């Protein structure tokens with residue numbers, strides 16, 4: 001069954017948790033899709049996990065488009081969502097429409113995600129959704145604002161900041177967002193936002209009280225050299241790959257190669 005934004009809404013009503021992960025290429029996307037992941041995000045975190053940048057800020061539209069096309073080719077069931085990269089949408093709703101439209105047309109993803117809420121981004125979300133482009137919101141620790149936050153720090157710790165994150169999430173829902181990512185905020189705040197919204201919340205480092213969970217796949221697989229404390233690895237692929245390539249290396253060096261030219 002191909003997942004649509006309407007399934008996510010139904011699942012919130014039924015209490016069925018939404019499972020989301022990021023992907024940056026064809027192979028990873030194909031594995032996630034066949035494993036039954038509901039939502040695959042071509043997150044701008046690929047700037048860090050696939051391209052080696054320190055933050056998500058340098059990522060360009062052409063770079064994310066290239067990856068979004070590869071991910072789309074690997075997916076047949078999951079809902080694929082693509083981030084709009086830093087400074088490709090903040091200037092005006094019209095700029096966001098051009099960029100989001102180009103991503104949907106050229107890559108085949110079904111929706112876009114933008115960071116930030118009230119007031120500027122809520123206006124942009126409304127502009128896009130009224131023109132038929134599904135938008136996922138993202139509040140809390142929005143990594144494109146890392147320098148404004150002074151690092152990748154938890155947000156919403158004091159009352160003012162918590163109230164403003166709640167207001168942003170409510171504004172995004174009113175603007176037509178179909179879901180909202182809550183990143184690195186206190187569990188109690190995430191749970192209270194989840195209860196107040198009719199659209200699903202997808203948490204990352206935001207506790208169990210969200211309607212779904214997302215993580216960066218490189219962290220789940222234990223591939224990243226560094227990962228946030230909240231991102232639990234479910235395997236150690238970094239070690240598994242090291243073991244495999246060292247075994248291959250040793251086989252080649254000892255003339256014990258298994259790659260035979262004879263059929």
Ligand code: KIV
Pocket residue numbers: 022041042043044045046083138181183204214215216
């Ligand atoms: O870019 C990304 O991977 C994200 C998720 C972590 C939510 O935005």
